[in-house]
Structures are given as structure tokens and as C-alpha cells.
Amino acid sequence: DVKVTQSSRYLVKRTGEKVFLECVQDMDHENMFWYRQDPGLGLRLIYFSYDVKMKEKGDIPEGYSVSREKKERFSLILESASTNQTSMYLCASSLLAGGPQNEQFFGPGTRLTVL
Amino acid sequence: QKEVEQNSGPLSVPEGAIASLNCTYSDRVSQSFFWYRQYSGKSPELIMSIYSNGDKEDGRFTAQLNKASQYVSLLIRDSQPSDSATYLCAVTGSGGSNYKLTFGKGTLLTVNP
Numbered sequence A: 001d002v003k004v005t006q007s008s009r010y011l012v013k014r015t016g017e018k019v020f021l022e023c024v025q026d027m028d029h030e031n032m033f034w035y036r037q038d039p040g041l042g043l044r045l046i047y048f049s050y051d052v053k054m055k056e057k058g059d060i061p062e063g064y065s066v067s068r069e070k071k072e073r074f075s076l077i078l079e080s081a082s083t084n085q086t087s088m089y090l091c092a093s094s095l096l097a098g099g100p101q102n103e104q105f106f107g108p109g110t111r112l113t114v115l
Numbered sequence B: 001q002k003e004v005e006q007n008s009g010p011l012s013v014p015e016g017a018i019a020s021l022n023c024t025y026s027d028r029v030s031q032s033f034f035w036y037r038q039y040s041g042k043s044p045e046l047i048m049s050i051y052s053n054g055d056k057e058d059g060r061f062t063a064q065l066n067k068a069s070q071y072v073s074l075l076i077r078d079s080q081p082s083d084s085a086t087y088l089c090a091v092t093g094s095g096g097s098n099y100k101l102t103f104g105k106g107t108l109l110t111v112n113p
Helices: none
Strands: A004-006 A010-013 A019-025 A031-038 A042-051 A054-057 A064-070 A073-078 A087-094 A110-114 B004-006 B011-014 B019-025 B033-038 B045-050 B054-058 B061-066 B071-076 B085-092 B101-103 B107-112
Touching (some): A004 A087, A019 A110, A031 A064, A031 A073, A042 A064, A042 A073, A054 A064, A073 A087, B004 B085, B011 B019, B019 B085, B033 B061, B033 B071, B045 B061, B071 B085
Parallel strands (some): A010 A110, B011 B107
Antiparallel strands (some): A019 A073, A031 A042, A031 A087, A042 A054, A064 A073, A087 A110, B004 B019, B019 B071, B033 B045, B033 B085, B054 B061, B061 B071, B085 B101
């Protein structure tokens, strides 16, 4: 079974803090993704990575950056947390592009509250 | 802007009935289609994928795809209270972005005992 893990289930930070969210997958997947999910807005893609050190902006990258130094690990960074970044953050991975290999598998999520 | 539309619900069905969840998508060249189940407070879980026109069955779940109508559906037979969740439809992009998924906002299903 694919396993995607995230470093924290719940996180509380203060405005202006730098926040690191970590995601690890154990299935040698090429692609990794960071989403946020908010009521009424659904899942929105923040960033994704299709290879080590490669990244591409998603639909809402403002206020976020990412790092992928190893294939299995994808980090989301909030440089200066703001209250409007309070959300559920979901990491996902997929094997390859195209066909069955682009099924995405999600981690358990991190519920981040910024005070 | 690629769009995936779902009825937000809630869709309420009695235990043992068939639940029918629908999804339309705007990108005519989308190739892969997925249904995820998400329980309250949990992350999405992949339950079905479909790539060609027609029906695909897996246990109590049947996914149906009609690319000409840009329509994909999920049928849940013999619905159980444990099926109560939000169901997300997801569609791949085309060409170079075919590893990205666009998600609908989900349909909340409630199965009443």
C-alpha cells in the first residue's frame, strides 16, 4: 500500500512565524503535491513537484514556497504565516503522469491554525 | 479555466438504496477520472478510477464515464451508513499537465439507517 505521511496532524502558529510542513511518501513516486482545503472552496493546488529539485506553481502559490531535496520528501514552507493561511493542508503523491499511474494518494492532512 | 462541477448536496438516501453521484467536466481532452471519498476531518481516499467510456464495477461501486457528454458518475449499491461522506470527483488535465488533478467541490452523501 502507498503510504504518505505528514509531520503533524494539528499545528498552531502565530502570525509572522515561518512554518514548515513535511510530507514523506514511501512508494518511490515521481510526483508530489501540496493542496489546501477550505469549506466551500474545495481542494486547491498550491505547488507540485515532478522530480527532485523540480517544482511548479499550482493555482494558489502566493505566500508559499516548497522544497524537494530527496525524492521521497516534499516540504511546504509558509515564509511568514498569516491568518488567511489557516486551513487543512494535504500532501499527495502519484507514480507517473498518464493513465493509472497518475492516481494521487493523500496523506492524513495537517490542520494549521494561525493566530 | 478547467472546471469540474458536482451537486453539493446533501444527498440523502435510505440504507440499502442506490446512491447516484454525478460530475461534469469542462476539458474535453481529459483522459483520467477519479472518485475519492472523504470522511469528515479526514483526507480523501481513492475509491474508483476510470479511463474509458462505459462502466467499471468494483464491489458495490460502479463508475460510469461518457466522454462525449463530458460526464462521469458514481453509483453506490446497497448503501450503508458507513458510506456517509463527501465524494470528490477529480479529472486530469491534458497534454503536459496530465499529472495534475482538478477536483470538484464534492457531494455530501448521507445514508440514513
